Amino acid sequence: QVKLEESGGGVVQPGTSLRLSCATSGFTFSSFAMHWVRQAPGKGLEWVAVVWYDGGNKYYADSMKGRFTISRDNSKNTLYLQITSLRVEDTAFYYCVRDWEAAPRYYFGYWGQGTLVTVSS
Amino acid sequence: SSELTQDPAVSVALGQTVTITCQGDNLRSYFANWYQQKPGQAPVLVIYGKHDRPSEIPDRFSASRAANTASLTIAGAQAEDEADYYCNSRDTSGGTVFGGGTKLTVL
Numbered sequence: 771q772v773k774l775e776e777s778g779g780g781v782v783q784p785g786t787s788l789r790l791s792c793a794t795s796g797f798t799f800s801s802f803a804m805h806w807v808r809q810a811p812g813k814g815l816e817w818v819a820v821v822w823y824d825g826g827n828k829y830y831a832d833s834m835k836g837r838f839t840i841s842r843d844n845s846k847n848t849l850y851l852q853i854t855s856l857r858v859e860d861t862a863f864y865y866c867v868r869d870w871e872a873a874p875r876y877y878f879g880y881w882g883q884g885t886l887v888t889v890s891s
Numbered sequence: 892s893s894e895l896t897q898d899p900a901v902s903v904a905l906g907q908t909v910t911i912t913c914q915g916d917n918l919r920s921y922f923a924n925w926y927q928q929k930p931g932q933a934p935v936l937v938i939y940g941k942h943d944r945p946s947e948i949p950d951r952f953s954a955s956r957a958a959n960t961a962s963l964t965i966a967g968a969q970a971e972d973e974a975d976y977y978c979n980s981r982d983t984s985g986g987t988v989f990g991g992g993t994k995l996t997v998l
Contacts, residue, residue, distance in 0.1 A: 807989075814992040815926070815934065815977050829985040870939055876979060876987040877924050877940065881933035 772796040772880045774866045779885030786856055790885060792849040792866030799847040800824070803874035806840060806851045808862040809884070818851065818864070822874055856889045863887075893917045893982045895990035902996040903968045913961045913978035913990045921981040923961035925954060928975045928992075937976075938963060965995075973997040 778790040792804070806818040819830045819840040828840055839852040849866055863884035870879030895915040903909035913923050922941050926934040936945055938954040951966045961980070965972055978990040 815928075815979075815989040817979070817987050817989060820986065831986055831988075832984070865933060870936060870945075875940075876981055877936060878926065878934070878979070879936045879939070879945065881935075883933055 772868065774868060774880060774882035776864060776866050776882045776885035779864065779887045781888045781890060782856055783891055784856055784858060784889055787852065787854045788856060788887060790851040790853070790864055790866075790887070792851075792882060794847045794849065794866075794868070797868070799842075800844040801872045803869045803872075804840075804842060804849045805867040805869070805876075805878065806838075806849075807865045807867050807878065807881075809865070810859075810862040813862075816862075820874060820876075821849070823872065853887075856887075858889050861887060861889045893988055895923070895978055895980065895988055897976075897978060897990040897993045899991070900994045900996065902998055903965070904998050905970060906967050908964065908966045909968050909995065911963045911965075911976050911993045911995065913963075913980075914959055915980065915988075915990075916959055917980055917982050917988070918956060918959045918961050922956060923954070923978040923980045925952075925963045926977045926979070927972075928977065929973075934977065968995075968997050970997050 773795045775793045805820045821840045841850045865884045866882040867878045868880040870877035925938040928934040937948045977992045982988045
């Protein structure tokens with residue numbers, strides 16, 4: 771079955787950087803677009819970014835452009851999210867998400883359990 | 892970018908029908924997808940595209956669209972349907988946007 775497992779979260783200081791990872795299994799990783807979606811505690815869902823199956827196309831939410839970088843390593847079946855200059859408002863659960871279908875249609879069919887990033891001094 | 896607007900909270904009596912709405916200009920061009928999220932859990936896709944459901948989602952969940960408003964209907968709401976519901980759709984910049992979410996209470 772499809773498994774998505776995020777890691778790399780924790781308590782970090784403002785201004786620092788962090789790289790989140792998502793290890794995947796149970797499907798042909800190199801065939802699917804992959805996303806990051808975040809959710810501040812007690813708040814709604816916020817889409818962060820998408821990377822297409824081959825890493826050739828990447829799109830970001832307007833509010834995420836500049837400090838967030840999505841990438842993937844198809845040889846390791848792993849998705850990444852690099853966040854720089856972390857801010858208190860970046861505190862959230864970060865979910866790794868797979869599209870329901872191979873084509874990137876933004877049907878978020880499979881979700882990891884999320885990794886919590888807490889930005890605090 | 893664009894925005895999707897949802898009512899913050901809706902309630903329904905057990906066994907009755909409830910409709911949750913999602914409004915936004917991009918819904919004139921794109922369908923909304925719907926997600927259910929229970930406390931402490933990741934969201935679950937319940938409706939995608941025009942009106943498709945993953946196989947594990949009960950058929951009491953359905954969706955429709957009219958003009959700039961998408962609707963999720965639960966016919967005969969059950970206690971286990973109490974959750975937060977989110978819509979999302981494509982936007983014009985190559986990405987997607989979520990609605991703010993609706994908290995459904997089953998009385």
